[in-house]
Amino acid sequence: MDTARHALVIGAGLAGAAVTAALCRRGWRVALLDAAPGPAMAASALPVGVLSPHLTRQPTPMSRLTALGVPVTRAELERLVPPGAGWMPVEVDNRGAHAPGRQAAALVRPGALVRAWLAEADERLQAHWSASVATLGREQGQWLARNAAGEPLARAPHAVIAAALGARHLAPEAAGPWPLGPVLGQMSLAALDGAPLAERPQRDDGVFVPEYRDSGLAPQWPSAIWAMGSTYARGQTDTALNDAAHRDNAARLRDLVPAAADRLDGLLADGRLLGWAGVRCASMDRLPLVGAAPDPLSSAVRQRAVAAVPRLPGLWLLSALGSRGLSLAAACGQWLAAEMEGETPALDADLRAAIDPARFAWRRARRGP
Ligand SMILES: Cc1cc2nc3c(=O)[nH]c(=O)nc-3n(C[C@H](O)[C@H](O)[C@H](O)COP(=O)(O)OP(=O)(O)OC[C@H]3O[C@@H](n4cnc5c(N)ncnc54)[C@H](O)[C@@H]3O)c2cc1C
Numbered sequence: 001m002d003t004a005r006h007a008l009v010i011g012a013g014l015a016g017a018a019v020t021a022a023l024c025r026r027g028w029r030v031a032l033l034d035a036a037p038g039p040a041m042a043a044s045a046l047p048v049g050v051l052s053p054h055l056t057r058q059p060t061p062m063s064r065l066t067a068l069g070v071p072v073t074r075a076e077l078e079r080l081v082p083p084g085a086g087w088m089p090v091e092v093d094n095r096g097a098h099a100p101g102r103q104a105a106a107l108v109r110p111g112a113l114v115r116a117w118l119a120e121a122d123e124r125l126q127a128h129w130s131a132s133v134a135t136l137g138r139e140q141g142q143w144l145a146r147n148a149a150g151e152p153l154a155r156a157p158h159a160v161i162a163a164a165l166g167a168r169h170l171a172p173e174a175a176g177p178w179p180l181g182p183v184l185g186q187m188s189l190a191a192l193d194g195a196p197l198a199e200r201p202q203r204d205d206g207v208f209v210p211e212y213r214d215s216g217l218a219p220q221w222p223s224a225i226w227a228m229g230s231t232y233a234r235g236q237t238d239t240a241l242n243d244a245a246h247r248d249n250a251a252r253l254r255d256l257v258p259a260a261a262d263r264l265d266g267l268l269a270d271g272r273l274l275g276w277a278g279v280r281c282a283s284m285d286r287l288p289l290v291g292a293a294p295d296p297l298s299s300a301v302r303q304r305a306v307a308a309v310p311r312l313p314g315l316w317l318l319s320a321l322g323s324r325g326l327s328l329a330a331a332c333g334q335w336l337a338a339e340m341e342g343e344t345p346a347l348d349a350d351l352r353a354a355i356d357p358a359r360f361a362w363r364r365a366r367r368g369p
Pocket residue numbers: 010011012013014015016033034035036040041042043044045046048049050051110131132133134162163164165166167170184185186187229230231276277278279280281319320321322323324325326327328
């Protein structure tokens with residue numbers, strides 16, 4: 001047995017499942033740990049999201065990353081998830097001033113893809129549910145995850161922190177905490193009874209999904225829904241549904257499809273409106289963290305390039321997918337798996353530097369004390 005190709009992955013949302021799938025496909029063994037009792041129970045429990053590139057007038061790192069990432073996710077969906085049981089192809093009308101026009105997209109329930117990835121990993125994967133990692137330390141060449149009682153949960157030569165905001169406590173960062181913050185979002189949704197109120201999804205400040213059908217939606221949801229989402233409350237983490245957020249969604253929906261806003265208001269007044277809220281994890285520069293974790297002891301040294309910052313052996317990050325987990329996770333998981341095997345990921349050097357987890361420590365060191 002190849003003991004070096006063994007990783008523990010913390011977090012079983014889109015990020016952790018994506019890297020698990022990519023590693024297992026390369027023949028690695030993975031111990032996957034999550035504090036929740038099953039996969040995709042935090043932000044990745046989103047009932048429906050939009051898979052589409054981030055369009056901007058001029059290319060930006062995010063527009064380039066999502067342009068690379070969307071086809072990778074789409075290919076994974078086509079390979080692993082039957083249409084109608086976790087995703088459906090659509091076109092979206094972009095109504096914003098940035099990039100108006102119609103765009104090919106897909107509506108996706110992230111949990112369907114997460115489960116499909118874990119099922120594919122099969123016997124290479126050992127899943128540990130209700131396993132909250134309190135500390136991650138290195139002992140005798142292995143990363144060891146322990147619970148709050150100090151009991152060992154899993155150990156392996158490599159560890160991937162894919163725990164969204166949980167990364168703040170698990171990975172040591174040079175000269176300060178990881179620059180990650182929460183962004184609470186609430187989606188309003190309801191059963192689709194009758195004809196959809198638009199021909200296709202409409203996007204400006206938020207997205208109106210007039211129709212989403214999914215035979216695998218959890219029992220608390222109808223199998224055909226419409227939805228408007230989502231609010232964007234930086235710094236907040238309370239996922240209890242609230243009417244103010246529904247009204248915020250209704251106000252933005254009024255600019256897109258007034259009849260749908262009337263429907264939303266009516267259902268809210270009748271107490272029949274459904275909703276879902278989750279917490280996104282965003283970095284300070286809004287870009288994901290993908291790659292080797294910097295060594296906190298040596299990264300205070302000024303380096304010419306971020307790539308030169310010394311790293312902790314075998315510790316990796318895949319976090320801060322923000323509002324773009326569907327567009328980014330699959331590709332980021334594949335890039336990270338390549339890097340873990342000592343390959344150069346198929347990604348331009350400037351983009352690699354843009355998502356390097358060491359960039360914050362590197363910038364701080366260059367600014368000086
Ligand atoms: C309202 C809303 C709407 C969205 N809409 C879209 C959309 O339309 N399109 C799109 O692409 N994206 C969308 N997103 C974003 C997308 O849902 C996220 O980017 C994605 O799900 C993040 O995946 P993740 O695996 O990084 O995090 P999560 O799914 O949050 O998973 C992190 C996991 O880590 C575990 N964990 C944390 N700490 C520990 C620990 N110490 N020990 C063990 N386990 C731990 C947690 O239990 C959790 O399961 C939306 C998000 C929200 C909230």
